[in-house]
Amino acid sequence: MNKEDLKKIAVEEIDKNRDEIVQLGNSILMEPEEGFREFKTSKKIEDFFKKMEIEFKSGLAITGIKGYLSKERKGPSIGIIGELDALFNPEHPLADRKNGLAHACGHFAQIASMIGTGIGLAKVINYLDGNVVLFGVPAEEYINLEFRERLRKEEKIKFFGGKQELIRIGEFDDIDIAIMTHAQSSPERKAFIPESSNSFVGKNIKFIGKASHAGYAPFSGINALNAFNVALSAIHAQRETFRDEDAVRVHLIVTKGGDSVNIVPSEIKVEMYVRAKTIEAVEDAALKVDRALKGGALSVGCKVEITQIAGYLQLNSDKNLSQLWANNATAILGEGNVQSVPHFGGSTDMGDITNIKPGIHPSTGGFEGEPHTKDFKIVDEEMAYILPAKINALTVIDLLFNNAEKGKDIIVSFRPKFTKEEYLKLLDSLNYQVLWPSDEKQV
Ligand SMILES: [Zn+2]
Structure with a gap:
């Protein structure tokens, strides 16, 4: 059988199973779950793996699940990745009424297209020289830092991103090339391939003051909200020092603003990201932010506790793999419907993967x-579920056909930014906790 025959079979198989793939996507859309708590979503994938009669491992980094279309074949292993989690957005029309979670980033579609890719490739895997791994990964949305901090203290996780955790526990060791497609806000049948994204660190911040009656004894209290206010102004005062080319973003939410309006606020809690194009620029901006936070505390004489946790690294899309994927996307979507994007200001833990091994993170329309x-x-x-499955399946066939020539080429020409060990060390170095004043670094 030649390569074109295999591609035709895979595409037909995806079409044949269209309804089931769509149903899976819609069912995940209607049951959004938070990162590291995606038990139902993970179970839905497990049910599919059982139906496909493939070997799988579950409970990876709490909810991750990995199915092997093939495992023992000689040749490279291609990981097709789908993210399990949703995020908090209680205003969303499809938000879960109990917890406010909603699939407002389209991750449900990744799972549907991941399974679709697997269904197509299962029919032709015996003609390919390599392995295919379908990987449902937890917790891409870096949110609810307090909950993740608790998981960290319980030693259930060490890092806050699902892929970071999976790298740490060795679950990416048997994957040579990683492909993940993400939803793009574009109603048209188009695909976009970003070259890079922003890096960031997360900060969990607590201003600790002293409560007192806000009416008759405000002078006996220490107003932590005022400290935060000054700190916020001080952060804004740093902005002119950020270089345009670094694309720095500092953004935050207040998760606790006080207990009662008639009490001087004694505890303010803030979650924050510091983002930039490179991790070096992130570190520079993060130091300035720490200085501003301490300035706020100093101004009213309260304490500030800063917990910094490694965020995600800049995406480093593999050029050869991007080209191959773009060719197949053009075959499916038509000439002129695939475009490359130089940089996007968001962040993803696919970035972390692409610093260690060849990977891509294209996005596709339908939203x-x-x-x-x-x-x-x-x-x-x-567009959301079926066409990305086809594009991915065709790309894998290209990679693994004929002694996996193309796949091996991509692996050999890839220059990693870090070894896994260097990467883990870098992440460790970004994690710290400071209580100021007292200023001792505690890890
Ligand atoms: Zn997303």
Whole structure:
């Protein structure tokens, strides 16, 4: 059988199973779950793996699940990745009424297309020279830092991103090339291939003051909210020092602003990201932010506790793999419907993967509305679920056909930015906790 025959079989098989793939995507959309708590979503994948009669491992980094279309074949292993989690957006029309979670980033579609890719490739795997791993990964949305901090203290995780954890526990060791497609807010049948994304660190911040009656004894208290206010102004004062080319973003939310309006606020809690194009620029900005936070505390005489946790690294899309994927995307979507994007200001832990091994993170249309907002929604099931599955399946066939020539080429020409050990060391170096004043670094 030649390569074109195999491609035809895979595409036909995906079409034959269209309804089931769409149903899976829609069912995950309707049951959004938080990162490291995606038990139902993981179970839905498990049910598919059982039906496909493939070997799998579950409970990886709490909820991760990995199915092997083949395992023992000689040749490279290609990981097709789908993210399990949703995020908090109670205003979203499809938000879970109990917990406010909603699939406002389209991750449900990744799982559907991942399974679709697997269904297509299962039919032709015996003609390919390598392995295919379908990998449902937890916790891409870096949110609810307090919950993750608790998991960290319980030693259930060490890092806050699902892929970071999976790298740490060795579950990416048997994958040579990683492919993940992400939803793009574009109703059209188009695909986009970003070259890079922002790096970031997360900060969990607590201003600790002293409560007192806000009416008759405010002078006996220490107002932590005022400290935060000064700190926020001080952060804004740093902005002119950020270089345009670094694309620095400092953004935060207040998760606790006080207990009662008639009490001087004694505890303010803040979650923050410091992002930039490179991790070096992130570290520079993060130091300035720490200085501003301490300045706020100093101004009212309270304490500030800063817990910094490694975020994600810049995406480093593999050029050869991007080209191969773009060729197949053009074959499926038509000439002029695939474009490359130089840089996007968001962040993803696919970035971490692509610093260690060849990987790509293209995005595909079929959606409308800004991602993460209440307006984000799926508008074209074929584009959201089915076409990315076909593009990925065709790309894997290209990679693994004929002694996996193309796959091996990509692996050999890839220059990793870090070894796994160097990467883990870097992440460790970004984690710290400071209580100021007292200023001792505690890890
Ligand atoms: Zn996302």
